[in-house]
Amino acid sequence: MPKKPDLMPGTLDMLILKTLARTPLHGYGIALSIKRLSDDVLTVEEGSLYPALQRLLLQGWVKAEWKKTETNRRARYYTLTPAGRKQLGVELSQFEQMIAAIGRVLQDA
Amino acid sequence: MPKKPDLMPGTLDMLILKTLARTPLHGYGIALSIKRLSDDVLTVEEGSLYPALQRLLLQGWVKAEWKKTETNRRARYYTLTPAGRKQLGVELSQFEQMIAAIGRVLQDA
DNA sequence: ATTCTATCCATAGATAATCTACTTATATGA
DNA sequence: TCATATAAGTAGATTATCTATGGATAGAAT
Numbered sequence: 001m002p003k004k005p006d007l008m009p010g011t012l013d014m015l016i017l018k019t020l021a022r023t024p025l026h027g028y029g030i031a032l033s034i035k036r037l038s039d040d041v042l043t044v045e046e047g048s049l050y051p052a053l054q055r056l057l058l059q060g061w062v063k064a065e066w067k068k069t070e071t072n073r074r075a076r077y078y079t080l081t082p083a084g085r086k087q088l089g090v091e092l093s094q095f096e097q098m099i100a101a102i103g104r105v106l107q108d109a
Numbered sequence: 110m111p112k113k114p115d116l117m118p119g120t121l122d123m124l125i126l127k128t129l130a131r132t133p134l135h136g137y138g139i140a141l142s143i144k145r146l147s148d149d150v151l152t153v154e155e156g157s158l159y160p161a162l163q164r165l166l167l168q169g170w171v172k173a174e175w176k177k178t179e180t181n182r183r184a185r186y187y188t189l190t191p192a193g194r195k196q197l198g199v200e201l202s203q204f205e206q207m208i209a210a211i212g213r214v215l216q217d218a
Numbered sequence: 219a220t221t222c223t224a225t226c227c228a229t230a231g232a233t234a235a236t237c238t239a240c241t242t243a244t245a246t247g248a
Numbered sequence: 249t250c251a252t253a254t255a256a257g258t259a260g261a262t263t264a265t266c267t268a269t270g271g272a273t274a275g276a277a278t
Binding site (some may be wrong): 009052 | 234235236238239243245246
């Protein structure tokens with residue numbers, strides 16, 4: 001039984017950036033937010049999430065700082081940078097363009 | 110300058126199956142069809158196309174036979190099998206579900 | 219005649235992204 | 249005390265796509 005993927009490859013960075021565009025969050029919170037907003041359709045595994053966050057840090061699209069959560073745990077909070085906000089715009093428009101193109105190929109006409 | 114991808118990873122098999130659901134075609138024709146219907150947004154490179162067709166053959170979702178084109182060239186025509194048509198349905202519905210889920214995450218509410 | 223472009227197939231190797239599995243640690247509640 | 253939720257991360261495998269080739273023929277242009 002072929003298992004269906006947790007995510008659409010190539011969309012993870014965009015989903016993270018969009019999540020952080022709402023409010024800074026730690027990694028675990030990002031994963032929960034995406035899972036909940038998607039009604040459990042999208043699941044961000046830790047093995048995908050943390051490498052993605054490292055990529056985003058390296059690109060300068062997010063910055064991170066260690067803080068305490070409300071429940072008194074140590075957590076690394078990520079914040080969108082201006083460059084990250086710009087990148088989110090780029091990724092959103094490329095995504096829309098791709099989806100529209102795929103839609104044309106899938107049309108029955 | 111980061112180049113944008115030719116395709117959305119994970120969608121190629123679906124695009125090929127959908128193309129063959131209209132009419133049998135050879136590989137080159139499949140690539141052209143997808144390119145044209147997508148207004149040049151989607152480009153299927155040979156290095157992606159032929160391995161994908163091998164996968165689809167192995168899965169029994171398409172079958173192939175060598176023929177002559179109208180222009181008298183040898184070409185391998187691919188036809189959708191009943192199993193392939195069923196698989197197309199599965200992939201379409203998973204795709205729709207994913208897109209809808211991503212849409213919810215991207216919403217501004 | 220020759221050269222160029224389009225048509226056609228295919229593989230090898232590199233790259234990139236995700237997934238599985240694992241490790242570590244603490245707070246809370248049963 | 250044991251399970252579960254919260255929190256971070258890495259290693260290695262898997263999978264898909266992309267780049268770069270190689271080979272062949274038809275037809276048009278020079």
